[in-house]
Amino acid sequence: MTTRDYDDVPGTYVLDSRSYRKGYHLNMFLMTLNKAENREEFAKDEEGYLSQFKVTDAQRQAVLDRQYLELLHLGANVYYAFKLVSHDRKPPQVMYGKMSRPELSFEEFQEMMLSGGRPIEGNRYKDESNG
Amino acid sequence: MAKIIAGMGTSHVPGVGAAMDNGKTDEAYWQPLFTGFAPLREWHKNNVPDVNIIVFNDHATSYSLDNYSTFTIGVGEEFTPADEGWGPRKVPQLKGHPELAWHLVESLMAEEFDMAVAASLEVDHGCTVPLSIAYDQPDEWPAAVIPLCVNVIQHPLPTALRCYKLGQAIGRAVASFPDDITVGIWGTGGLSHQLGGERAGVVNPEFDKRFLDNLTADPEANAHISHTEFIRDAGCEGIEMIMWNVMRGALNDKVNEIYRFYHIPVSATAYGAIILENNE
Numbered sequence: 001m002t003t004r005d006y007d008d009v010p011g012t013y014v015l016d017s018r019s020y021r022k023g024y025h026l027n028m029f030l031m032t033l034n035k036a037e038n039r040e041e042f043a044k045d046e047e048g049y050l051s052q053f054k055v056t057d058a059q060r061q062a063v064l065d066r067q068y069l070e071l072l073h074l075g076a077n078v079y080y081a082f083k084l085v086s087h088d089r090k091p092p093q094v095m096y097g098k099m100s101r102p103e104l105s106f107e108e109f110q111e112m113m114l115s116g117g118r119p120i121e122g123n124r125y126k127d128e129s130n131g
Numbered sequence: 132m133a134k135i136i137a138g139m140g141t142s143h144v145p146g147v148g149a150a151m152d153n154g155k156t157d158e159a160y161w162q163p164l165f166t167g168f169a170p171l172r173e174w175h176k177n178n179v180p181d182v183n184i185i186v187f188n189d190h191a192t193s194y195s196l197d198n199y200s201t202f203t204i205g206v207g208e209e210f211t212p213a214d215e216g217w218g219p220r221k222v223p224q225l226k227g228h229p230e231l232a233w234h235l236v237e238s239l240m241a242e243e244f245d246m247a248v249a250a251s252l253e254v255d256h257g258c259t260v261p262l263s264i265a266y267d268q269p270d271e272w273p274a275a276v277i278p279l280c281v282n283v284i285q286h287p288l289p290t291a292l293r294c295y296k297l298g299q300a301i302g303r304a305v306a307s308f309p310d311d312i313t314v315g316i317w318g319t320g321g322l323s324h325q326l327g328g329e330r331a332g333v334v335n336p337e338f339d340k341r342f343l344d345n346l347t348a349d350p351e352a353n354a355h356i357s358h359t360e361f362i363r364d365a366g367c368e369g370i371e372m373i374m375w376n377v378m379r380g381a382l383n384d385k386v387n388e389i390y391r392f393y394h395i396p397v398s399a400t401a402y403g404a405i406i407l408e409n410n411e
Contacts, residue, residue, distance in 0.1 A: 004359075005359045006358070006359045006362045006363065009330075009359075009362055009363045009367075010329065010330055011328040011329030011330030011331075012325065012327070012328050012330055012362060012367050013327050013328050013367070014286055014362060014367060015284055015285050015286060016286040016287075017286070020196060020285065024196055027191075027195065027196050028195065028196060028197065030191075031191055031195045031196075033216055034191075034192065034213075034214055034215060034216055035214065036214065036218065039216075069328070069329070072327055072328060077191070077284065077285075077327070078326045078327030078328075078367075078368075079190045079191040079284060079326075080191045080195075081327070082190070082191070082216065082326075083191070083215075083216040086215070086216035086217045087216060089217075092146075092326070092398060092399070093398065093399065096326060096331040096332060096399050097331075099327060099328055099329065099331050100329060100330075100331050100332065101329035109331075109332065109399075112332055113332055113395070113396035113398070113399060114396060116334075116336075116395055117332055117333065117334035117395050117396055117399075117401065118330065118331070118332040118333040118334065119333075120323075120333055120334070120335040120337075120338070120364060123330050123333050124363050124364065125363075
């Protein structure tokens with residue numbers, strides 16, 4: 001597969017042609033949650049609603065389990081994943097914390113940001129970080 | 132002739148809009164931010180143009196994987212705040228400026244910028260939050276708006292240089308518009324931030340400061356930052372800063388920096404704002 005010169009940036013998922021193709025149906029499902037009537041349908045029967053879309057079993061399970069980092073691995077883009085955390089009426093920091101490694105609670109993520117954010121030092125290249 | 136009076140750069144974090152819409156601006160978390168907005172709002176109160184060109188990006192709202200354009204100009208009579216997943220923001224409709232918008236399309240196409248044209252464009256926080264930052268909570272927005280939507284999400288993206296050149300062409304287009312109107316141009320998004328992945332929450336104040344310094348004094352330097360440099364040093368979503376290059380390109384070579392404000396955090400983002408006036 002074609003490589004990109006940002007592939008060595010740790011813990012980072014760029015929406016390029018590779019994730020576009022892998023995550024197409026997943027992201028298009030997430031996109032439907034922009035509409036109130038769809039959010040109602042999804043809330044009533046998540047699995048039934050998901051069955052309308054050509055998502056893989058792994059993608060379906062990651063949605064049902066709210067495994068946000070796994071969703072990114074399976075091709076979701078963070079702005080599309082945002083629809084899911086909004087649907088759950090949770091602040092986005094819940095999702096950011098769940099994706100972080102080590103995983104952070106809402107409060108821990110807030111605390112990290114309030115103390116200046118995650119430092120760039122040590123987080124530019126895969127070989128210098130745990131990402 | 133039409134005239135660009137100033138450019139503004141501002142982040143467009145959705146949480147800022149939510150804090151205002153839900154009356155939370157007095158909370159300790161938001162206080163420093165809204166204190167920093169005060170001088171900016173004062174400037175805007177005294178410098179309302181006829182039209183603001185707002186350079187922003189859509190966040191999986193009106194555009195998604197099934198259909199995406201690199202640069203889109205809104206030519207409609209009005210634009211509606213969108214439902215992004217939590218219901219539309221209760222902010223005024225945006226009134227468009229079809230005359231200037233079409234003039235931009237025609238001028239830019241003649242300069243080989245192949246613009247997409249949208250009459251109906253539901254605008255998300257990328258466009259409405261900057262309006263709220265500048266104008267607070269009015270019954271209607273004081274100026275018309277031309278939304279200019281840039282793809283900064285779905286790669287390949289336009290380069291930072293292309294964005295700067297687009298801004299320069301917008302500057303020429305406004306200058307050739309025959310009506311005597313005043314125009315503001317806003318670049319939105321950024322500054323350093325990353326929302327997704329194990330590295331979520333990464334910010335880089337040094338990168339941001341250099342970008343803001345160069346915006347005033349050496350905009351060409353910002354036009355030569357590569358996508359990978361943005362992703363690596365300013366976070367995956369920090370790449371939104373290329374939209375500030377559109378704003379800067381539309382201004383004169385020499386500008387006066389009127390105001391600058393920087394604050395961490397807003398949600399997972401380093402917030403930045405700047406106001407630049409043309410130095411004639």
